[in-house]
Amino acid sequence: MSADLPSSDREPVAVSIVVPVRNEADNVAPLIAEIVGALGGRWAYEIIYVNDGSTDATAERLAALMQQYGQIRQLKHASSSGQSAAVRSGVRAARGAIVATLDGDGQNNPAFLPDLISAVERGGGCVGLAAGQRVGRKDTGFKRMQSKIANAVRNGILKDGTRDTGCGLKAFPRDVFLSMPYFDGLHRFLPALVRREGFDIAYVDVIDRPRHSGVSNYGFFDRLWIGIMDLAGVWWLIRRKKPTPTATEVH
Numbered sequence: 001m002s003a004d005l006p007s008s009d010r011e012p013v014a015v016s017i018v019v020p021v022r023n024e025a026d027n028v029a030p031l032i033a034e035i036v037g038a039l040g041g042r043w044a045y046e047i048i049y050v051n052d053g054s055t056d057a058t059a060e061r062l063a064a065l066m067q068q069y070g071q072i073r074q075l076k077h078a079s080s081s082g083q084s085a086a087v088r089s090g091v092r093a094a095r096g097a098i099v100a101t102l103d104g105d106g107q108n109n110p111a112f113l114p115d116l117i118s119a120v121e122r123g124g125g126c127v128g129l130a131a132g133q134r135v136g137r138k139d140t141g142f143k144r145m146q147s148k149i150a151n152a153v154r155n156g157i158l159k160d161g162t163r164d165t166g167c168g169l170k171a172f173p174r175d176v177f178l179s180m181p182y183f184d185g186l187h188r189f190l191p192a193l194v195r196r197e198g199f200d201i202a203y204v205d206v207i208d209r210p211r212h213s214g215v216s217n218y219g220f221f222d223r224l225w226i227g228i229m230d231l232a233g234v235w236w237l238i239r240r241k242k243p244t245p246t247a248t249e250v251h
Contacts, residue, residue, distance in 0.1 A: 013071075014097065015045040015117055016174070018090030020083050021104035025057040031106050032065055032072065038110040043117065048073045049104070050090045053080030084186045091177050099177065101187075103168035108132070112206040116171035119202035128176045128199025129190055132169030132206040165191055169206050185230040 017035055021028065032047065039045050049062050051074055062074045075089055091099050098120050102108035112132060119130035165188050172194070180186070180193045191201055 010046070010095070011044065013044045013046045013095050015039070015043045016090075016094030016096035016099045017045060017047045017113065018050065018087060018094060018099055018101045019047065019104045020050045020052055020086030020090065020101075021054065021058055022052040022080055022086075023054045023056045023058060024104045025054070025061050027104060027106050028058060028061050029065060031104060031110065032069060034110040035102075035113070036069065036071075038113050042114060046071050046073060046095060048075060048090045048093060050086040051076045052082070052086040053077045082184055084182075084184050084188075087187050088182055091174060094174055097174055098171060099174045100171040101168055102170075107209055108167070108169045109207060109209055112169055112204060113171070115204045116169060119204060120171045120173065123200065123202060125173075126200050127202050128172060128194040128197060130171040130202040130204055131165070131191060132167040133164045133203050134167045134208040135205050136207050136209075165189065167206065169204075183230065189230065 017039070019031070019035075028049065035047055047069070049072065051059055051062065053076075059074070059076065062072065066072045066074060073093070075093055077086065077089065087101055090101075098117055100113050100117055102110060102113070116130040116132060120127050123130075168187075170187075170190065172190070176194065176197065176199060177190075179197065180190075186193070194201055
């Protein structure tokens with residue numbers, strides 16, 4: 001089955017939670033329990049774990065948890081393709097009209113998912129992104145410094161009005177995400193691209209916390225040359241954007 005065609009053999013869902021993971025075997029069970037606790041009874045939902053080429057026991061742990069929780073789906077990349085690709089695979093497979101994302105290491109607290117999802121719902125079609133903004137960062141001082149510099153440079157060039165684009169906690173309409181041009185690193189430029197499409201952004205303060213276990217498996221926005229190339233590309237896309245004409249059918 002193509003990832004563009006969500007499965008229709010399940011109960012309808014309103015919200016899809018997408019979690020990209022690589023080598024997070026020890027973190028999947030506690031995080032899933034927290035997601036279920038945060039969302040239970042509020043929406044019909046599914047949890048899509050995108051296993052991005054894990055070489056540990058992540059696949060086996062997820063397979064066992066799928067027997068316990070009927071709302072879990074697992075997508076697998078044959079080899080690691082990166083966080084943006086994992087998020088995109090999950091969104092393409094999602095059956096909910098609203099998609100929420102969070103990192104799979106436990107640093108993003110699922111307790112904030114309802115606030116993000118509700119912000120999109122209250123937007124009435126005008127909000128294209130609800131973005132988590134971390135407070136009380138639990139990263140090292142060096143990473144916090146890198147993030148502060150990167151965010152300042154990005155905001156200065158793109159004028160996206162966002163102090164923190166690296167937080168994995170986000171929610172958005174599925175069709176808005178899929179309408180945007182895809183490139184590696186897309187997830188870190190969502191505010192600028194959402195504004196480019198004419199949508200508003202809602203901001204939700206979220207409290208950061210240490211990861212459950214293990215070490216980071218995805219690069220931070222501190223790979224200088226990749227970041228500069230992506231920044232230049234997004235700047236070009238914004239500059240080239242033209243108003244979408246209003247088309248009226250003539251009878």
